[in-house]
Amino acid sequence: MKNIIAKYLIIALSGISIPVHAQYEFFSPPGAFAIEVSLSNTDQKRLPMYRNAISSLKVIGDNIIGGTTASEGLSPFIFVASISRQELIDTLDINKIVPGQKSVQSGFCKWKDNILIAGTIPLDKGDGHLIRIEIDAENKIKSKDLGTPVPGEGIFSLTSNTRDNMLFGISFPSGFFFSYDLESGKSHIYKDISPKENELEQLRQFALDPGSYLSRSLIIDNNGLVYGSMPVNKLFCFNQANESFKILDYALPDVWGRSALGQVDSWAKSDDHRLYGGNAGDGQLFVLDTEKMKVKNLGKPAMMPRLRGLTFGRDGKLYGITGALPGYTHLFSYSEEDGFHDFGNPEFPMKILGIEAGILWRGFQIGTIASSEDGKYIVMGxxxxxxxxxIFTVEAK
Amino acid sequence: MQIIEIKFSILVLALILAAGSKSYCQNNRITEKNIKFIEYPGFPNGHSTWGDIGYNQKNNSVYIGVTNHADSVGLYEYNIRKDKMVLKGFIGDLANLRGYQWQGKIHTKIVAGPDGKVYFATDGGESREEYLMEHPHGYAGGFIMQWNPDNNRLINLGNGLQYESFKDIDLDPENGNIYAVSYPQVHFLIYNPEKNLLRDLGRLGSSHVPRVIFTDNWGNCYYVDWRQRLVMYDKIAGKLVFAKESLPAFPGTPGAKIITGLISFAKDRKNNIIYLMTYGAKMLAFHPQKSGIGKIEDLGGVLPPSMTDPLWGPYCPNLNLGDNGKLYYVVGGHGNFSKENKTLLMEFDLQTKEYKIIFDFPLSLVSEVTGSDVKDAQGNLYFAARKNVAVSNAIDNGEGGTKGEISKPVMIIFNPGKEIRK
Incomplete structure (x- = not known):
């Protein structure tokens, strides 16, 4: 009876009226806010429809730098928004730098002097390019085409070793590993970890495309070793010193019968140099012990697959985004001390010119997450x- | 039922208020014989109706979905000629839904195609449904359904977005395409039943889903974005077109009302005008165009300034246009009443811009009214209404739930031009 009463009390609270009647609380910490960066048919500086899915994100100082993915036949953007001003500052149509591209989803690698490097995926069977991005003193985007590291392929994921001016990436759709020397502009392609025919056949049986099985993220440990995933459900390690690959004995954590879905969606490195990873397949968080080359499955923060982004806040906690279509994203945190906390959907106030009261913006599909350099702000795209x-503020320790 | 008719010219009201006394201008033209209330048989636990009412010209019937807001939705047909309300069945049985495909209600309007087939779509029942967040039993998602009155068969045309509800649909009578909006992710969808093709045009809103979409004479479809700007699916262009400016709103209208956009509409097909109401209680006249977004005319508030403070406050999820060219709507519901414990059937004269209270209903008679643009060939206007009844052993399931009362659905027929009962 108690349950019935509770049920109908819930129903009584629901309805089509204002205010919103939810049976849960959204994540709405004090000071959090949303920035409107996309809008159709406006004189304000905004990204146009279908060209603004935020697939790469970096925060440098007050600037949020984003890279987008466009729908079929359209070109993506680089954009800059200001945290303090809570507004979009500048946009750059990638088509003006490199024609024929559809996505910047590699993430941004920080090089010297706050220069960022990103990779593109072409519209059709063209070449993906590396692009160099700088934000000048007026917060304008300056970009330069650095060329194509893997002819006929896009750039799916990217990481950098700034000490040696080296970039490492995975090409799309073939999944070749490549290195790129930022000083000389020379690249080297390795085919060691790209899926073999028997693996492709297995992946096809699961109706998986390259976007669902290639490593979406790469990371470098303090010894300069590069880590990523490869089909089927494996982790690899690349040693630049001898240009060798090691396939780890311990596979990505999986749910029984679903190992074909194994794919590193995201990485983050803690202050104590541990590598935390998110597995797209079933949304598990794991930690990689680089000494023992061993993976520990830390569990699933929510019921859904995908774990598209990880970043550390100034409170020392790991913040991540899990879940995607056909469900939606939950923000979560993880620490050894407290374990997981599922915040659910964020819902932050968004200021809009002409709507004095502002509106609340609820994030459903969140593709990227990044911290400010001091870990004070966490930004989600x-x-x-x-x-x-x-954007929300992380409490200080 | 207290039957009064009050003429509210702003000037008169100002004088009344200045004098500190009430004065009612009686008009005997509309009486209790102009309105009747029709109960829904065979569903004792039916507790509400939503926007789910529509008229089918082909068989001169009105269709309504009545729900217990948990797991049973009855499809009703009101035969106008016979003056008979019939339960055609429960959609779970009619459409062979399994237990895990439970549906909380029909929230969409009910629309009829030129061939007399009737369309609607289902809803899990607000946020309790959110499969991946809250509901322990999960929600499989809403379905688009087609009712064929000729053979009394309900056909399930399939899901929209997986795990998502439908809040509203409309039909392009020319090509049979169904426009729809999903909940909670606010995706605008177009479904072609002939080809079984579903197009997802993306998310257009955020924290509260605008409940109303509507079409014009050419079959273009309209919705709003989060700035309360009209968004048109332009059939000729084959894409979404956004208005540059937001729809008019009263100063101080809360963002939660802005983001929810439109609440009701009524069409003047002959003169190509669509009357709109916003959640912020604005009445608008929209003049659609075959291509591109047409002109918007601000008609003022749902209630005159003398009757409401704030102006954006009144709640009115219903609207009909009488054959006399006047708008009729019932204000109040969902805990938001412009007159204490009353709902008000209002008349708005589009020529003189005068407001009249036709009836003020006690909540035991009418506690909330939904439904847009439901009129038959005789000029009868139909509303999906609720009333408050005492909780009893037989009836313990409904909205409201305070002070021992609970909602019970009832259909209203109102004809401002002629008596419809003895």
Whole structure:
């Protein structure tokens, strides 16, 4: 009877009226806000529809730098937004730098002097390019085409070894590993970890495409070793010193019968140099012990697959985004002390010119997450037809 | 039922208020014989109706979905000629839904195609449904359904987005395409039943889903974005077109009302005008165009300034246009009443811009009204209404739930131009 009463009390609270009647609380910490970066048909500086899914994100100082993915036949953008001003500052149509591209989803690698490097994925069977991005003193985007590291392929994921001016990446759709010397502009392609025919056959049986099985993220440990995933459900390690690959004995954590879905969605490195990874397949968080080359499955923060982004806040906690279509994203935190906390959907106020009261913006599909350099702010980028930024402040320790 | 008719010219009201006394301008033209209330048989636990009402010209019937807001939705047909309300069945049985495909209600309007087939779509029942967040039993998602009155068969046309509900649909009578909006992710969808093709045009809103979409004479479809700007699916262009400016709103209208956009509409097909109401209680006249977004005219508030403070406050999820060219709507519901414990059937004269209270209903008669643009060939206007009844052993399931009362659905027929009962 108690349950019935509770059930109908819930129903009584629901309805089509204002205010919103939810049976849960959204994540809405004090000071959080959303920035409207996408809007159709406006004189304000905004990203146009279907060209703004935020697939790469970096924060340098007050600037949020984003890279987008466009829908079929359209070109993506680089953009800059200001945390303090809570507004979009500048946009750059990638088509003006490199024609024929559809996505910047590699993430941004920070090089010297706050120069960022990103990779593109072409529209069709063209070449993906590395692009160099700088934000000048007026917060304008300056970009330069650095060329194509793997002819006929896009750039799916990227990481950098700034000490040696080296970039490492995975090409799309073939999944070749490549290195790129930022000083000389020379690249080297390795085919060691790209899926073999028997693996491709297995992946086809699961109706998986390259976007669902290639490593979406790469990371470098303090010894300069590069880590990523490869089909089927494996982790690899690349040693630049001798240009060798090691396939780890311990596979990505999986749910029984679903190992074909194994794919590193995200990485983050803690202050004590541990590598935390997110597995797309079933949304498990794991930690990689680089000494023992051993993976420990830390569990699933929510019921859904995908774990598209990880970043550390100034409180020392790991913040991540898990879940994606056909469900939606939950923000979570993890620490050894407290374990997981599922915050659910963020819902932050968004200021809009002409709407004095502002509106609340709820994030459903969130594709990226990044911290400010001091870990004070955490920024999330949506993956929608019209995507916005969601920003909250992390409590100090 | 207290039957009063009050003429509210702003000037008169100002004088009344200045004098500190009430004065009612009685008009005997509309009486209790102009309105009747029709109960829904065979569903004792039916507790509400939503926007789910529509008229089918082909068989001169009105269709309504009545729900217990948990797991049973009854499909009703009101035969106008016979003056008979019939339960055609429960959609779970009619459409062979399994237990895990439970549906909380029909929230969409009910629309009829030129061939007389009737369309609607289902909803899990607000946020309790959110499969991946809250509901322990999960929600499989809403379905688009087609009712064929000729053979009394309900056909399930399939899901929209997986795990998502439908809040509203409309039909392009020319090509049979169904426009829809999903909940909670606010995706605008177009479904072609002939080819079984579903297009997802993406998310257009955020924290509260606008509940109303509507079409014009050409079959273009309209929705709003989070700035309360009209968004048109332009059939000729084959894409979404966004208005540059937001729809008019009263100063101080809360963002939660802005983001929810439109609440009801009524069409003047002959003159190509669509009357709109916003969640912020604005009445608008929209003049659609075949291509591109047409002109918007601000008609003022749902209630005159003398009757409401704030102006954006009144709640009115219903609207109909009488054959006399006047708008009719019932204000109040969901805990938001412009007159204490009353709902008000209002008349708005589009020529003189005068407001009249036609009836003020006690909540035991009418506690909330939904439904847009439901009119038959005789000029009868139909509303999906609820009333408050005492909780009893037989009836313990409904909205409201305070002070021992609970909601019970009832259909209203109202004809401002002629008596419809003895």
């Amino acid at each position: 949506e993956d929608e037809a019209l995507s916005q930024l969601l």
